[in-house]
Amino acid sequence: MSLTEGFEPKIIAFCCNWCTYTGADLAGLNRMKYPENVHVARVPCSGRVNPQFILRAFQKGCDGVMVCGCHPGDCHYSTGNYFTRRRFMLMKRMLEYNGIDPGRFHARWISGSEAAKFRDTVAEVSERLRKLGPNTKYREALREGADAGKGGAGI
Amino acid sequence: MSDRQEKMRQSAEKLLRDGEVGYVIGWGATRFCDRTTPVFIDSPEGAASLVWNEHAVNSLAKYLLDDKYPDKKIGLFARGCESRAVNRMIKDNQVKRESLYLIGVPCDGKSSDRCRLCRERNPLVYDVLLWEPEANAAPADRFERVRGVEAMSPDERYRYWGGVYDRCIRCYACRNACPVCSCRECYVDMGRTGFQGKQHSRSDNQIFGVTRAFHVGDRCIECGECERACPMGLPIMGQTQKMLKEINELSGEYECGLDADSDSFLGRFDLDDKDEFM
Amino acid sequence: MELKKDRLLEALALLREGSDVALPLPADDGGEPAFRLWDGVQEPFLGSNTSLPPKELLFPRSEGMYGYNLKTGELSDILPEARTAVFGIRPCDVKSIENLDHAFLEKGYVDSYYRARRDGLTTIALGCSEAARTCFCDSMGVAPGDAPGADLMMNDLGDAYSVKANTEKGEAVAKLWEGLLSKGGAKAPAAPACGFSVKADDSLPDRLTARFDDPMWDSLSKACIGCGCCSFICPTCYCFDIGRENRGACGTAFRCWDSCMFSDYSRMAGGHNPRPSKKERLRNRYLHKLAYFSQRYGATLCVGCGRCIDKCPANLDITRVMDMMEGVDANG
Numbered sequence: 200m201s202l203t204e205g206f207e208p209k210i211i212a213f214c215c216n217w218c219t220y221t222g223a224d225l226a227g228l229n230r231m232k233y234p235e236n237v238h239v240a241r242v243p244c245s246g247r248v249n250p251q252f253i254l255r256a257f258q259k260g261c262d263g264v265m266v267c268g269c270h271p272g273d274c275h276y277s278t279g280n281y282f283t284r285r286r287f288m289l290m291k292r293m294l295e296y297n298g299i300d301p302g303r304f305h306a307r308w309i310s311g312s313e314a315a316k317f318r319d320t321v322a323e324v325s326e327r328l329r330k331l332g333p334n335t336k337y338r339e340a341l342r343e344g345a346d347a348g349k350g351g352a353g354i
Numbered sequence: 355m356s357d358r359q360e361k362m363r364q365s366a367e368k369l370l371r372d373g374e375v376g377y378v379i380g381w382g383a384t385r386f387c388d389r390t391t392p393v394f395i396d397s398p399e400g401a402a403s404l405v406w407n408e409h410a411v412n413s414l415a416k417y418l419l420d421d422k423y424p425d426k427k428i429g430l431f432a433r434g435c436e437s438r439a440v441n442r443m444i445k446d447n448q449v450k451r452e453s454l455y456l457i458g459v460p461c462d463g464k465s466s467d468r469c470r471l472c473r474e475r476n477p478l479v480y481d482v483l484l485w486e487p488e489a490n491a492a493p494a495d496r497f498e499r500v501r502g503v504e505a506m507s508p509d510e511r512y513r514y515w516g517g518v519y520d521r522c523i524r525c526y527a528c529r530n531a532c533p534v535c536s537c538r539e540c541y542v543d544m545g546r547t548g549f550q551g552k553q554h555s556r557s558d559n560q561i562f563g564v565t566r567a568f569h570v571g572d573r574c575i576e577c578g579e580c581e582r583a584c585p586m587g588l589p590i591m592g593q594t595q596k597m598l599k600e601i602n603e604l605s606g607e608y609e610c611g612l613d614a615d616s617d618s619f620l621g622r623f624d625l626d627d628k629d630e631f632m
Numbered sequence: 633m634e635l636k637k638d639r640l641l642e643a644l645a646l647l648r649e650g651s652d653v654a655l656p657l658p659a660d661d662g663g664e665p666a667f668r669l670w671d672g673v674q675e676p677f678l679g680s681n682t683s684l685p686p687k688e689l690l691f692p693r694s695e696g697m698y699g700y701n702l703k704t705g706e707l708s709d710i711l712p713e714a715r716t717a718v719f720g721i722r723p724c725d726v727k728s729i730e731n732l733d734h735a736f737l738e739k740g741y742v743d744s745y746y747r748a749r750r751d752g753l754t755t756i757a758l759g760c761s762e763a764a765r766t767c768f769c770d771s772m773g774v775a776p777g778d779a780p781g782a783d784l785m786m787n788d789l790g791d792a793y794s795v796k797a798n799t800e801k802g803e804a805v806a807k808l809w810e811g812l813l814s815k816g817g818a819k820a821p822a823a824p825a826c827g828f829s830v831k832a833d834d835s836l837p838d839r840l841t842a843r844f845d846d847p848m849w850d851s852l853s854k855a856c857i858g859c860g861c862c863s864f865i866c867p868t869c870y871c872f873d874i875g876r877e878n879r880g881a882c883g884t885a886f887r888c889w890d891s892c893m894f895s896d897y898s899r900m901a902g903g904h905n906p907r908p909s910k911k912e913r914l915r916n917r918y919l920h921k922l923a924y925f926s927q928r929y930g931a932t933l934c935v936g937c938g939r940c941i942d943k944c945p946a947n948l949d950i951t952r953v954m955d956m957m958e959g960v961d962a963n964g
Contacts, residue, residue: 250564250565250568251541251549251561251565254561254564254565255548255549258557258558258561260879271625271629272625278623281623281624281627282620282623284623284627284629284631285619285623285627286620287631288600288604288627288630289568289571289572289597289600289601289604289619289620290568291630292596292600293564293567293568293593293596293597293600296500296503296504296511296593296596297511297512297515297560297564297593298508298509298511298512298513298514298515299508299512300508306630306631307631307632308631308632336512337557337560337561338557339551339553339555339557339558339877340555340556340557384947384949385941385949385951386765389947390947391855391946391947391948391949392854392855392946393854393855394851394854394855412945412946412947416857417854417855420854420910521663521664523684523693523864523865524860524864524889525859525860525861525863525864525865525891526859526860526894527857527859527860527861527945529859530857530858530859530945531857531859531945539895543894543895543896544896545873545875545896551875551877552873552888552890553693553694553875553886553888554693554694554888554889555694582945583857583859583861583945585664585683585861585864585865585943585945586663586664586683587663587664
């Protein structure tokens with residue numbers, strides 16, 4: 200498995216301001232250790248996350264994407280995460296249908312007090328991605344040097 | 355056939371003469387006898403140019419979005435597909451029922467592959483019905499193509515869709531032809547926001563394709579206009595049909611545009627929706 | 633001179649030794665016939681013209697322009713090195729390349745990316761022996777059987793192609809093919825009549841621009857759905873947008889096809905759009921094809937290939953505006 204040897208996945212986690220982001224903060228306060236592969240992006244509600252964010256993240260080089268929000272019933276805005284739930288149940292299936300490994304996209308409910316759950320989830324996702332190796336699907340091809348000039352017919 | 359065409363002309367002429375409608379949207383002739391183009395008739399005399407034959411393929415409903423606040427009612431010839439689009443548009447607050455005069459024209463079948471999935475030839479909503487309802491033909495297996503893709507391995511699926519989107523020329527005909535694609539400004543046209551890369555690359559094309567499907571998939575009335583409009587003949591309904599298939603599996607029998615009251619799947623929620631994200 | 637049809641692939645293989653060879657190739661797995669790079673085996677698609685124009689050979693859908701590094705301030709040019717011979721290009725499309733030359737190489741600015749590809753391109757034209765019903769090139773000043781702008785002109789003689797070099801590049805190809813060519817004095821059969829004809833004389837540009845505010849543009853554009861299909865399959869539409877893709881401090885500027893039918897094409901900083909609806913956009917496109925370009929370069933941009941008529945999702949027809957202008961003079 201030379202492809203995955205020494206590979207450190209890049210993960211972006213869209214975290215709801217009112218729960219998971221606070222939970223991640225609590226994990227830090229408690230000096231919990233979790234893999235540094237994860238980059239936390241704070242959003243006002245998990246319902247703010249647009250499927251486009253996930254596609255764009257894969258395109259720009261992420262190996263895995265997480266969407267984390269409040270447990271159903273706990274949404275700061277009452278109903279935001281119910282929409283999240285439907286939206287990403289579909290999105291998850293669409294990604295698989297388009298050939299993306301299900302291990303690359305995760306949605307989770309993590310409350311502000313569940314620091315340990317945040318740590319465990321990140322560890323689990325990052326371990327899974329380490330086995331999967333780098334993501335190449337949806338990844339944009341970077342033009343380099345003279346190669347970039349070769350276009351011509353039949354792209 | 356010509357009898358029906360005559361009925362349509364008479365009906366449009368009368369509506370225009372009585373001042374009931376400002377104009378009528380129908381089909382007219384082109385240079386080629388096997389093609390029609392949408393026409394907008396605004397005078398009683400003009401009604402004589404209306405055409406009805408098996409080549410009246412284009413769905414007319416989308417044009418309602420060009421004129422959301424008309425001075426007078428818009429007359430629209432409505433088959434099953436137009437009426438479902440109108441239902442969807444009313445629910446999405448795009449058009450008002452009272453600003454439309456729907457002239458029901460039960461569809462006698464068109465020579466287009468877009469009608470492959472047609473399950474409703476007769477208008478579901480109309481102000482007048484010009485002739486007797488038609489018997490619905492048995493549609494093709496609704497999700498056959500989706501199952502074909504599902505049967506592939508993940509890498510094969512990725513290659514399949516990659517191959518499809520490699521041929522996409524990003525003309526956005528699919529978007530513009532879709533009657534439920536109704537944003538005033540499309541995210542694609544917001545060039546500098548970075549939502550959608552503009553390069554004609556596999557990656558940008560794929561992301562456009564999946565995003566488009568996601569934006570309309572849960573409101574899709576399965577009229578097939580996107581595929582008909584595609585100049586490259588890409589099987590892009592495979593994406594929206596997948597959305598519908600999954601919605602059917604998640605929330606029971608689901609079909610859009612059958613009435614003007616039903617929420618779209620992503621526009622509502624149930625407290626006891628399935629939860630996979632615990 | 634003539635080239636026997638059964639030796640065509642041999643001739644193309646010879647060409648392929650020195651450069652890439654692009655051919656009209658049939659739809660691969662459900663796609664549309666288009667000019668693609670030849671793999672040395674496939675049979676060319678010569679039954680009718682391709683759905684996609686050959687402009688990609690000179691003006692790719694997306695191409696890198698230059699790279700940069702913000703930390704070091706380095707800039708690197710990305711200039712294409714393409715040597716391509718294209719076979720099977722039709723007279724209308726040869727004319728379209730002449731038009732692209734006007735746009736990219738004249739009036740004081742030479743587009744270096746286009747120049748590089750253009751210099752490396754050899755055009756081997758094939759005269760039409762059958763017209764599609766959407767063809768109207770002879771109304772637009774193109775002879776379906778002859779392409780004087782091509783490097784090498786070939787015509788179908790039945791079991792052979794006539795071969796005539798027009799330029800030095802063409803001579804070079806003829807020389808390369810020396811062993812395959814045989815003497816043949818057969819005259820090419822008369823070119824076929826186009827599918828239909830329209831009246832597009834020298835006064836059309838002025839007559840059209842005089843009607844800029846005419847209500848006819850409302851009626852012409854109503855059925856338009858506002859997609860960019862016509863621009864992208866048009867052999868002479870050459871508009872592009874420039875963008876950048878960044879990774880950290882490094883990045884590349886690229887350009888990609890754009891269409892005047894899109895709302896963001898003419899949107900200005902601050903949000904004002906001088907062409908706010910499809911009426912203005914369609915008018916601009918038609919006038920560019922039939923009037924503005926002629927007024928600037930003395931050549932009609934529309935070459936009469938008929939692709940847009942064939943593919944328009946709303947079955948719009950650019951020749952309708954020409955028909956409407958018949959008998960209308962510039963003053964009235």
